[in-house]
Amino acid sequence: MTYLMSRLLSTVASAAVLAVFVAPDPALSTEGDSSKQIKSLLEGGDPDPDAPLTALGEPPIPADNPQTPEKIELGKSLFFDPRLGGAPTTPCSACHLPDVGWDVEDKVSFGYPGTVHWRNSQTIVNSAYYGKLFWAGSSKSLESQAKSAAGGAVAGNGEADMMEARLAFVPEYREAFNKIFGDEWPRIGNAWKAIAAFERTIVQTDTPFDTFLRGDDNALNDSQKRGLELFRGKAGCIECHNGALLSDEKYYNTGVPPLDEWEDDGLKQVTFRYELYAKGSTEDMYRHTKDDPGFYFRSKEKSDKGKFRTPSLRYTLYTEPYMHNGMLETLEDVVEFYNQGGGTNEFADNKTALLKPLGLNDQEKSDLVNFIKSLSGDEILVEEPDLPEYAPLPDVADTKEAKQ
Amino acid sequence: MASKKNAGLGFLSAVSLAALISVAPIYSASAEDPGPVAPIEVDAKKAELGKRLFFDPRLSGDGELSCSSCHQPEKGFTDGQALSDAYSGSLGFRNVPTLINTGHRSAWFHDGRIGTNLNDVTRESITETYNMNMDMRLMQERLKQDPVYVKMFEEAGFGEPSNGSVRNAIPEYLKTLISRGSPYDTGEMSEQARAGYELFKGKAGCVACHSGDRFTDDQPHNIGAPGNPEIYKDPLRHITFVTFAKFMGIENYMNLRQDVGAYIRAHPSDKSTFGSFMTPTLRELQQTGPYMHNGMFKTLFEIVAFYNQGGGDDPNKDPLIKPLGLSFEEQQNLVAFLEALSGDPLTGPEFVAEEIDTDYPAIENWLKATN
Numbered sequence: 139m140t141y142l143m144s145r146l147l148s149t150v151a152s153a154a155v156l157a158v159f160v161a162p163d164p165a166l167s168t169e170g171d172s173s174k175q176i177k178s179l180l181e182g183g184d185p186d187p188d189a190p191l192t193a194l195g196e197p198p199i200p201a202d203n204p205q206t207p208e209k210i211e212l213g214k215s216l217f218f219d220p221r222l223g224g225a226p227t228t229p230c231s232a233c234h235l236p237d238v239g240w241d242v243e244d245k246v247s248f249g250y251p252g253t254v255h256w257r258n259s260q261t262i263v264n265s266a267y268y269g270k271l272f273w274a275g276s277s278k279s280l281e282s283q284a285k286s287a288a289g290g291a292v293a294g295n296g297e298a299d300m301m302e303a304r305l306a307f308v309p310e311y312r313e314a315f316n317k318i319f320g321d322e323w324p325r326i327g328n329a330w331k332a333i334a335a336f337e338r339t340i341v342q343t344d345t346p347f348d349t350f351l352r353g354d355d356n357a358l359n360d361s362q363k364r365g366l367e368l369f370r371g372k373a374g375c376i377e378c379h380n381g382a383l384l385s386d387e388k389y390y391n392t393g394v395p396p397l398d399e400w401e402d403d404g405l406k407q408v409t410f411r412y413e414l415y416a417k418g419s420t421e422d423m424y425r426h427t428k429d430d431p432g433f434y435f436r437s438k439e440k441s442d443k444g445k446f447r448t449p450s451l452r453y454t455l456y457t458e459p460y461m462h463n464g465m466l467e468t469l470e471d472v473v474e475f476y477n478q479g480g481g482t483n484e485f486a487d488n489k490t491a492l493l494k495p496l497g498l499n500d501q502e503k504s505d506l507v508n509f510i511k512s513l514s515g516d517e518i519l520v521e522e523p524d525l526p527e528y529a530p531l532p533d534v535a536d537t538k539e540a541k542q
Numbered sequence: 543m544a545s546k547k548n549a550g551l552g553f554l555s556a557v558s559l560a561a562l563i564s565v566a567p568i569y570s571a572s573a574e575d576p577g578p579v580a581p582i583e584v585d586a587k588k589a590e591l592g593k594r595l596f597f598d599p600r601l602s603g604d605g606e607l608s609c610s611s612c613h614q615p616e617k618g619f620t621d622g623q624a625l626s627d628a629y630s631g632s633l634g635f636r637n638v639p640t641l642i643n644t645g646h647r648s649a650w651f652h653d654g655r656i657g658t659n660l661n662d663v664t665r666e667s668i669t670e671t672y673n674m675n676m677d678m679r680l681m682q683e684r685l686k687q688d689p690v691y692v693k694m695f696e697e698a699g700f701g702e703p704s705n706g707s708v709r710n711a712i713p714e715y716l717k718t719l720i721s722r723g724s725p726y727d728t729g730e731m732s733e734q735a736r737a738g739y740e741l742f743k744g745k746a747g748c749v750a751c752h753s754g755d756r757f758t759d760d761q762p763h764n765i766g767a768p769g770n771p772e773i774y775k776d777p778l779r780h781i782t783f784v785t786f787a788k789f790m791g792i793e794n795y796m797n798l799r800q801d802v803g804a805y806i807r808a809h810p811s812d813k814s815t816f817g818s819f820m821t822p823t824l825r826e827l828q829q830t831g832p833y834m835h836n837g838m839f840k841t842l843f844e845i846v847a848f849y850n851q852g853g854g855d856d857p858n859k860d861p862l863i864k865p866l867g868l869s870f871e872e873q874q875n876l877v878a879f880l881e882a883l884s885g886d887p888l889t890g891p892e893f894v895a896e897e898i899d900t901d902y903p904a905i906e907n908w909l910k911a912t913n
Binding site: 220221224225226227250251252253291292295296297299300302303304306307323400401402403404405407408409411412414415416424425426427428528529530531534 | 605
C-alpha cells in the first residue's frame with residue numbers, strides 16, 4: 139500500500155474523502171480527523187474548511203485574454219523590454235530576475251533608479267494562479283498587476299502615453315500587435331495582456347509534491363512525508379497554506395518584524411514615508427507609523443494594519459529571502475518563526491490568533507523544511523530574447539494632410 | 543536709464559518720415575522706447591532655496607536631471623542645442639527657451655500652453671514624463687531626508703519641506719533672473735546697432751510683435767518657420783512628440799509631421815493657430831542660440847534673412863510677415879541691434895547653487911523620530 143493510500147484510508151471515510159477517490163487526480167483532503175486535530179491545536183481557528191491539497195493543474199485563462207503562441211512570444215519580449223517603464227532601465231525582468239527565482243535576492247526590491255522599493259519582490263512562477271496580486275492584493279489580475287508595476291513611482295515609473303508611443307516605433311511590435319490584437323498602433327493595454335499571457339506560461343505543476351499527489355509514493359522521501367504530516371497537523375501550516383496553490387489568498391498579520399534596513403538607510407526611509415503618504419494615511423498615521431500597514435491601504439480598516447496576503451509556498455526553494463519585507467532569510471528561519479508562534483510588530487492587536495508556539499523539535503523542523511522543499515521542482519530558466527529596435531515611422535506622403 | 547532715453551531721442555530724429563508712415567499701424571514714433579526689464583521683488587530666502595532646488599537632480603524621477611540640465615546659466619539658461627534633451631530614454635522636439643526674464647511672462651512654453659503662473663510651470667516641468675518624470679510626493683520625501691533642505695525650508699518660512707513649497711520657491715528664484723547690462727539698456731549701442739534699432743522699429747517692422755521691455759508681445763504668431771526634420775528622423779524625438787500630441791488631444795497624432803504650436807491652447811475649428819508659436823523674447827540672444835521653437839536657425843543673420851524674404855510658407859502665416867527689401871547692410875545693422883540686447887551672463891554664486899550633496903543621510907533614532 140502506498141503512503142498516500144494508507145493516509146487516506148486511515149482517515150474517517152467522509153464524503154469528501156470518497157470524492158477524492160473518484161476524482162481524476164488523487165488528492166489529499168483535510169476533512170476528517172486530521173482537520174479536527176488542527177482545530178484542536180489552533181484555538182480561535184479559521185472557521186472556513188481548508189481547501190484540500192491537490193496537484194497543481196493548468197492555470198486559469200481569462201476569457202478576454204486567450205493564450206496564443208504569438209501573444210506569448212510578444213509577452214516574453216515585452217517582459218524583458220525596458221521601454222515599458224520611465225527611464226529605459228526597468229523592464230519587468232529588472233525586479234523579477236529569472237535566474238534568482240524570478241524575483242530579487244535583497245530583502246526589498248531594487249526599485250526604480252534613484253529610489254528603492256519597500257517590499258520584497260515576489261516570484262513570477264505560478265503567479266498565474268493568484269486572484270490577488272501584490273502583497274496587499276491590490277491587483278486582481280496579472281494584466282492589472284503589470285500595469286501598476288510599470289507605473290509605480292518606485293517601480294517602473296512609466297507613463298502610459300509614453301510607453302504606448304514607444305511601442306509604436308518598433309516595427310516588429312507594430313506588426314505583432316496588429317496581428318494579435320488588431321491594433322492599428324500598439325495599445326498599451328494589450329501590452330499588459332501579452333505580458334500576462336507570457337507569465338501564464340511560467341508555471342510549475344510537476345514538483346515532487348505534485349508527483350506524489352498524482353500517485354507516486356516515492357516522490358517524497360520519509361522526512362518529507364513526516365513534514366507533510368506536520369504541515370497538515372501539528373504545525374497547522376495548512377490553515378492558510380492550502381489548496382493547489384498552497385495559499386488561501388487571505389490576509390493575516392503574522393507579526394513579521396519591520397524591515398531593519400529602515401533604521402539606517404536614508405533612501406529606504408524616503409520610500410517608506412512616500413508609500414505612507416501616497417497610499418493614503420491620516421496625518422497622525424503618517425507621522426508615527428514605522429512599519430508597513432499592508433492590507434490597510436486597500437480596506438482602510440484599522441484592523442487590517444500589518445496584514446498581507448498569504449503567499450504560495452511553491453517555488454520557495456529559489457525565492458529567498460521570505461515574507462513581504464524579506465526579513466526571514468531561509469526556509470529554516472521561516473519554520474522557526476512559526477515555531478515560536480510568529481513575531482511581533484507595531485500592529486500586534488491585529489496579529490492572527492491562528493499563531494501559537496508549535497513546540498516542534500529539531501527533527502520536526504527539519505522534516506517540515508524538507509517537505510516545503512518538495513513544493514519546488516527544477517529551476518525555471520529562460521533565454522532572454524533579443525529585443526527589436528526602434529525605427530523611424532514611415533514617411534507620411536503629404537504632411538499637409540495631417541492638418542486637415 | 544537716462545542715457546538710453548537720450549540716445550533714443552537722438553535717433554528718432556533720424557528716422558525717415560516714409561518709414562514711419564509705412565509702419566504706422568504697428569509703430570508710433572511717440573511711444574517710449576522700452577526697457578530695461580524691471581527687477582521683481584523676491585523673498586531672498588525663498589529664492590535662495592529655489593536656487594538650490596533648481597540645480598538639484600533629485601527633483602527628477604531617476605535623479606539624473608535637474609532644471610539646470612537643460613537651463614544652463616552659462617548658456618543663458620538654455621542648452622545650446624537645436625532640440626532639447628529630455629528625460630532618460632527620450633529626446634525633446636523643441637528648443638529650450640531661456641528662463642531669463644521668465645518672471646515677466648504671461649504665458650509659458652513655446653506654445654503658451656500654461657497661462658497661469660510659474661508655480662504651475664514648475665509643476666509641469668517636474669512631473670511631465672519627458673521632462674523630469676517625477677512624482678512630487680516622492681520628491682517631497684526626498685527633500686525631507688536632506689538636513690540642508692529641512693533647515694532652508696524652515697528658514698524660508700515654509701515649515702517642513704513640501705511639494706507645494708517647492709512650487710513656490712523655484713519661481714522665486716526664477717524671478718531673480720532679470721536681464722541687465724545690455725548695451726541697449728546702458729546706452730552704449732554702436733552706431734550700427736542704433737541704425738538697426740531704427741530698422742527694427744521702422745522698415746523691418748519687428749516691433750509689431752517684439753514689443754515691450756522684453757521685446758515680445760507674449761502672443762502666438764505664425765511666421766512659417768521651417769519644421770525640423772530631425773524630430774521625425776529620430777524615434778526618440780518623435781516618440782516624445784507623439785506622447786505630447788496624444789496627451790494634448792491632437793487629432794491624427796500618429797500621422798502628424800508638423801508641430802502644432804499654440805493650436806493646443808484652444809483647438810480652434812478653423813485651425814487658425816496651427817503652427818503658431820509664442821513670440822520669443824529678443825533679450826540675451828547672444829547666449830541662447832540656436833533659435834526658433836525648433837532650433838532651425840543657428841545665427842541671428844539667418845533669422846533676419848528669413849524675415850527679409852517674408853518668412854516661410856504656411857497657410858496660417860501672419861499677414862504682417864512680408865518681404866522687407868532690406869539691403870545686406872541693413873540686415874547686418876539689425877543683427878547688431880539684436881546683439882545689443884544681450885547683457886551680462888547670469889552666472890556666479892548669485893545665480894548658481896553651490897555643489898549639492900545628493901546622498902540621503904539616514905534619520906537617526908528612526909523608530910522614535912516623527913516622520
